[in-house]
Amino acid sequence: xxxxxxxxxxxxxxxxxxxxxxxxxxxxxxxxxxxxxxxxxxxxxxxxxxxxxxxxxxxxxxxxxxxxxxxxxxxxxxxxxxxxxxxxxxxxxxxxxxxxxxxxxxxxxxxxxxxxxxxxxxxxxxxxxxxxxxxxxx
Amino acid sequence: xxxxxxxxxxxxxxxxxxxxxxxxxxxxxxxxxxxxxxxxxxxxxxxxxxxxxxxxxxxxxxxxxxxxxxxxxxxxxxxxxxxxxxxxxxxxxxxxxxxxxxxxxxxxxxxxxxxxxxxxxxxxxxxxxxxxxxxxxx
DNA sequence: TTAACTGCAAACTATTTGCAACGCG
DNA sequence: CGCGTTGCAAATAGTTTGCAGTTAA
Numbered sequence: 001x002x003x004x005x006x007x008x009x010x011x012x013x014x015x016x017x018x019x020x021x022x023x024x025x026x027x028x029x030x031x032x033x034x035x036x037x038x039x040x041x042x043x044x045x046x047x048x049x050x051x052x053x054x055x056x057x058x059x060x061x062x063x064x065x066x067x068x069x070x071x072x073x074x075x076x077x078x079x080x081x082x083x084x085x086x087x088x089x090x091x092x093x094x095x096x097x098x099x100x101x102x103x104x105x106x107x108x109x110x111x112x113x114x115x116x117x118x119x120x121x122x123x124x125x126x127x128x129x130x131x132x133x134x135x136x137x138x
Numbered sequence: 139x140x141x142x143x144x145x146x147x148x149x150x151x152x153x154x155x156x157x158x159x160x161x162x163x164x165x166x167x168x169x170x171x172x173x174x175x176x177x178x179x180x181x182x183x184x185x186x187x188x189x190x191x192x193x194x195x196x197x198x199x200x201x202x203x204x205x206x207x208x209x210x211x212x213x214x215x216x217x218x219x220x221x222x223x224x225x226x227x228x229x230x231x232x233x234x235x236x237x238x239x240x241x242x243x244x245x246x247x248x249x250x251x252x253x254x255x256x257x258x259x260x261x262x263x264x265x266x267x268x269x270x271x272x273x274x275x276x
Numbered sequence: 277t278t279a280a281c282t283g284c285a286a287a288c289t290a291t292t293t294g295c296a297a298c299g300c301g
Numbered sequence: 302c303g304c305g306t307t308g309c310a311a312a313t314a315g316t317t318t319g320c321a322g323t324t325a326a
Contacts, residue, residue, distance in 0.1 A: 017300050017305060038290085053308040058291065060306095074212045078290075089250065091259050102254050108246065112227065112266055116240050120273035121229050128250055129265050135258035155280060155325050176315085191283040196316065198281095216315075 002083035004030035007069050014067065024049050025060050035073060035080040035090070035099040075099065075129075089128035095137035104128065140221035142168035145207050152205065162187050163198050173211060173218040173228070173237040213237065213267075227266035233275035242266060 004026040008018050024045045028036075036044075042057045061081060064070045073080040075092055080099060082090075087109055089102040109126055116123040142164040146156050162183045167174075174182075180195045199219060202208045211218040213230055218237055220228075225247055227240040247264055254261040 012301095015305085019300070019306065021307075051308075054290095055292075055309080056307055072214070074214055076210070076212055089254070091254060091261060094262070100257075100259070102257055102259065104250065104253055108249050108253065111246050111249075112242065112268070115242055115246065116227070116229060116268055116270070119238075119240050120276060121238070121240065121268070121270060122276045123229060123268040123270035124232070125269040127267050127269075129267065130250070130254055130259070130261040131263040131265075132254070132259060132261035138258060138260040153280085157281060157325070159282070189283075192315095193284080193317075194282055 001031065001033065002026070002029045002069060002085075007064070007067075010067050010069060011063075016063065020049065021045070021052050021056050022060050024052070025057065025064075029064075029070065029081070029083045032083055033101075035082050037078050037080050039078075041081070073099070073127075073129075087126075089130065091130040091132055091134060093134035093137055094131055095133055098134055100134045102128075102130070139169065139171065140164070140167045140207060140223075145202070145205075148205050148207060149201075154201065158187065159183070159190050159194050160198055162190070163195065163202075167202075167208065167219070167221045170221055171239075173220050175216050175218050177216075179219070211237070211267075225264075227268065229268040229270055229272060231272035231275055232269055233271055236272055238272045240266075240268070 004023075007026050007030075008023075011018060011022065025041060028041060028044050038054075038057060038061060041061065042052075042054055045057060046052050061070070065072050069085075071082040071085065073082055073090065077097065084101060087104065087106075089104050090099050091102055092099050109128075112126050112128075113123050142161075145164050145168075146161075149156060149160065163179060166179055166182045176192075176195060176199060179199065180190070180192055183195065184190050199208070203210050207223070209220040209223065211220055211228065215235065222239065225242065225244075227242050228237050229240055230237050247266075250264050250266075251261050
């Protein structure tokens with residue numbers, strides 16, 4: 001989960017400015033257990049700060065991704081942002097559309113990496129995604 | 139890997155027609171070990187059959203996905219099609235951009251499914267994707 | 277024969293870009 | 302005060318849709 005305070009430190013460290021728009025975006029992501037899409041972030045931010053351009057949201061989200069503070073998930077229904085950086089899997093619910101986190105045993109990920117290395121690859125990042133029913137829909 | 143003959147059977151069984159355009163698309167996918175994007179399919183098909191509309195390619199690819207003959211992969215650089223239906227992982231090479239298959243031990247996938255079920259979910263499909271370097275770039 | 281399919285063009289949606297004005301540090 | 306950032310609008314890219322004409326079965 002994203003920590004807005006830490007994120008601002010990271011921004012400053014990179015010589016980036018703490019603008020009200022950024023603060024609003026960070027505030028929305030901080031404590032957000034969901035996996036919002038760009039338009040959901042935009043909706044929230046623009047609600048409490050009208051006039052913010054969509055391109056500004058895109059700019060800032062990309063900046064946060066570059067800083068490694070959040071992760072981009074490309075799902076069929078569009079790009080989702082994941083404020084959680086701990087390794088975990090995702091399940092995209094085919095009933096309600098939500099994306100829920102699944103905690104994975106650490107050994108599973110290393111087994112996957114091992115398999116890839118056996119084939120001569122150098123994996124840098126592993127992501128496990130599922131499609132099915134979430135706990136509330138199952 | 140897709141078998142064009144089997145695919146035609148499946149099409150007929152669903153009351154769908156075997157059109158020259160479909161045959162050309164199937165021929166391109168049959169034996170293709172890569173993960174082509176729509177535009178690559180279009181390029182090939184249109185090369186040996188000029189005049190084929192892009193929308194026709196989209197129509198047919200969607201039909202094939204619906205029939206379960208191929209899989210859609212949403213990567214950051216666009217949609218790729220995967221003619222291989224056996225369970226396997228993908229590694230998206232950050233150097234050459236190719237997507238290569240990684241064979242996974244069957245137990246890994248079932249471990250993932252097990253973990254999801256522990257959290258109360260009903261996973262229907264698991265996909266493992268990596269980002270890193272492929273064998274030729276590593 | 278006829279319902280499915282194709283080709284074309286226009287419509288859409290999501291994302292990116294260029295640039296002048298703004299404002300954080 | 303200067304440079305990163307913002308907001309706007311226009312540009313782009315990828316995909317979808319509507320429909321009249323075509324064609325596989």
